[in-house]
Amino acid sequence: EAQVTQNPRYLITVTGKKLTVTCSQNMNHEYMSWYRQDPGLGLRQIYYSMNVEVTDKGDVPEGYKVSRKEKRNFPLILESPSPNQTSLYFCASSPRSGTSGYNEQFFGPGTRLTVL
Amino acid sequence: GENVEQHPSTLSVQEGDSAVIKCTYSDSASNYFPWYKQELGKGPQLIIDIRSNVGEKKDQRIAVTLNKTAKHFSLHITETQPEDSAVYFCAASSTGNQFYFGTGTSLTVIP
Numbered sequence: 001e002a003q004v005t006q007n008p009r010y011l012i013t014v015t016g017k018k019l020t021v022t023c024s025q026n027m028n029h030e031y032m033s034w035y036r037q038d039p040g041l042g043l044r045q046i047y048y049s050m051n052v053e054v055t056d057k058g059d060v061p062e063g064y065k066v067s068r069k070e071k072r073n074f075p076l077i078l079e080s081p082s083p084n085q086t087s088l089y090f091c092a093s094s095p096r097s098g099t100s101g102y103n104e105q106f107f108g109p110g111t112r113l114t115v116l
Numbered sequence: 117g118e119n120v121e122q123h124p125s126t127l128s129v130q131e132g133d134s135a136v137i138k139c140t141y142s143d144s145a146s147n148y149f150p151w152y153k154q155e156l157g158k159g160p161q162l163i164i165d166i167r168s169n170v171g172e173k174k175d176q177r178i179a180v181t182l183n184k185t186a187k188h189f190s191l192h193i194t195e196t197q198p199e200d201s202a203v204y205f206c207a208a209s210s211t212g213n214q215f216y217f218g219t220g221t222s223l224t225v226i227p
């Protein structure tokens with residue numbers, strides 16, 4: 001089944017304890033992205049990747065890191081989480097990047113993160 | 117950067133009526149405008165999109181209109197059904213890589 005998977009789905013952690021949220025897609029998609037969703041703020045883009053080893057900042061990158069060493073994986077790293085990073089996180093992938101015309105994003109099921 | 121505003125934040129309609137959700141954007145370079153539907157506990161799913169070289173696009177009961185001059189675009193759902201109840205997000209992009217989403221509209225269709 002074609003899908004985007006995220007792990008873990010739920011995570012409660014404490015301030016300062018490094019964590020990684022994994023994202024994997026099995027559709028051979030070129031483009032991947034991370035978003036956070038907060039009440040009243042909608043979806044905000046954190047980072048995106050146009051291809052392997054090519055990443056760029058979205059609208060709210062502070063406090064996050066990403067890497068794209070393989071086409072299928074795009075982990076989100078919080079080196080020193082803080083309570084303001086408590087949020088619902090979504091990973092998404094798309095067949096192509098840029099203005100190719102294949103911009104539909106396929107979203108994962110989400111990861112609910114709580115930082116105490 | 118781009119600023120996308122979405123209204124209303126909540127919308128209730130009777131089954132069979134139409135629903136309209138409106139978005140405005142600030143960056144005249146934006147040229148791609150997708151709409152996503154998010155059901156409870158799930159990730160958003162694309163329902164329709166439009167590019168700036170088109171003024172209107174329709175897919176069965178769903179349509180999107182775009183007014184580039186006024187920088188606004190709207191989602192129209194006709195003959196609403198209970199399964200249309202969800203949160204809807206508009207978005208805008210000029211590069212196809214960086215996306216700016218609206219704050220969402222929670223639509224409730226009353227049977």
